[in-house]
Amino acid sequence: MARPSLRLFWAAAVALPVVIGDGEIFLSSSSSTSSAPVSSDWTASNVTYDCNPYEGQEFLIFGNGNGITSGSCYASWDLHEIQLWDEIGVQIQNLGAVSLTGSDNGYEAWKAVDGTESEFWAGDHDVGMSCSCWNSGKLDGQAIRIQLPGWKKVSKITLTQGGAGNAWAISEIRIHCGTSYQSNPLRSQISFGYTDIECNDNGCQTTRMDPAYYHTCNMVSRASSCCLIMTALLLGLGLS
Numbered sequence: 001m002a003r004p005s006l007r008l009f010w011a012a013a014v015a016l017p018v019v020i021g022d023g024e025i026f027l028s029s030s031s032s033t034s035s036a037p038v039s040s041d042w043t044a045s046n047v048t049y050d051c052n053p054y055e056g057q058e059f060l061i062f063g064n065g066n067g068i069t070s071g072s073c074y075a076s077w078d079l080h081e082i083q084l085w086d087e088i089g090v091q092i093q094n095l096g097a098v099s100l101t102g103s104d105n106g107y108e109a110w111k112a113v114d115g116t117e118s119e120f121w122a123g124d125h126d127v128g129m130s131c132s133c134w135n136s137g138k139l140d141g142q143a144i145r146i147q148l149p150g151w152k153k154v155s156k157i158t159l160t161q162g163g164a165g166n167a168w169a170i171s172e173i174r175i176h177c178g179t180s181y182q183s184n185p186l187r188s189q190i191s192f193g194y195t196d197i198e199c200n201d202n203g204c205q206t207t208r209m210d211p212a213y214y215h216t217c218n219m220v221s222r223a224s225s226c227c228l229i230m231t232a233l234l235l236g237l238g239l240s
Contacts, residue, residue: 049184049185049186049187049203050176050177050182050183050184050185051177051178051182051185051186052177052186052199053084053154053157053186053204054087054153054154054155054199054200054201055153055177056153057148057151057152057154057177058148058150058151058152059145059147059148059178060146060148060154060175060176060177061100061140061143061144061146061175061176061177061178061179061180062082062143062145062146062159062173062174062175063139063140063143063144063173063174063175063181064077064138064139064142064143064170064173064174065139065170065171065172065173065174065187065188066131066134066172066216066217067129067131067134067138067170067216067217068129068130068131068168068169068170068216069130069167069216069217070130070167071130071132072130072132073130073132074125074126074128075125075128075130075168076104076122076123076125076127076129076142076168077123077129077142077168077170078107078120078122078161078162078166078168078169079120079121079122079144079159079160079161080112080117080118080119080120080160080161080162081114081116081117081158081159081160082097082112082113082144082146082158082159082160083157083158084154084156084157084158085154085155085156086152086153086154086155087154087155089156092148092152092154093149094149095113095146095147095148095149096110096113096146096147097109097112097113097121097144097145097146098144098145098147099121099124099142099143099144100144100145101127101140101141101143102123102124102126102127103123103124104123104124104125107120107122109121112144113146117160120162121144123141123143123144124142127141129142129170134217139174140174140176140181143181145179154199155199155200156196156197156198157175157196157197158194158195158196158197159173159190159195159197160194161190161192161193162193163192163193163211164192164193164214165192169192169216170190171189171190171192171213171214172187172189172190172216173190174187175197186204188204189206189209189213189215190206190213191208191209191210191211191213191214192211193209193210193211194208194209194210195208196208
């Protein structure tokens with residue numbers, strides 16, 4: 001999340017839903033759950049992933065897999081809460097959190113594991129997570145590393161973002177097992193509100209998206225189209 005003075009929505013550049021300010025999590029009445037695989041790629045025989053949290057981990061890294069709908073290139077991804085459960089279904093307490101990519105002032109990493117949904121971690125807004133300036137080099141451009149209290153088999157992950165229409169939510173997550181980035185992290189579509197990802201020896205799948213999935217932007221196509229729009233605007237203003 002950018003500082004309030006920088007939260008500008010460029011409606012001329014891209015037409016996307018907007019929310020004003022921060023506050024309680026808002027969930028749409030039309031929200032639904034899903035038991036679909038985390039990603040269609042996960043069921044493909046020719047795709048392998050380096051991370052299965054159920055195999056036992058002490059550290060997990062959560063990185064962005066795409067951008068946010070805010071129109072400002074000084075805006076960042078906001079992650080309200082991460083919750084983890086062990087192999088027998090008991091919630092894991094005393095999680096530690098470190099931002100690997102910086103934090104916005106007042107929105108430190110520990111706020112994503114403090115049990116309070118109204119507070120959140122906001123990555124360094126200088127990275128620019130907006131779909132209007134997105135490129136594939138920004139994969140994991142904002143990432144938070146979670147430390148568990150010892151080695152644990154993680155059977156369930158719940159991710160909480162700002163809710164339906166939130167302008168600082170991503171729609172794709174990348175999960176790395178361990179203390180460093182992996183070449184083939186787990187990839188999952190996630191909700192703007194609550195997402196449950198459940199894992200076992202066979203892999204992981206989403207079991208809840210509330211509200212239902214809403215796609216923000218692709219790695220290249222949205223950035224390219226936005227650049228064309230901005231170029232057209234500049235030409236119209238005689239500034240190119």
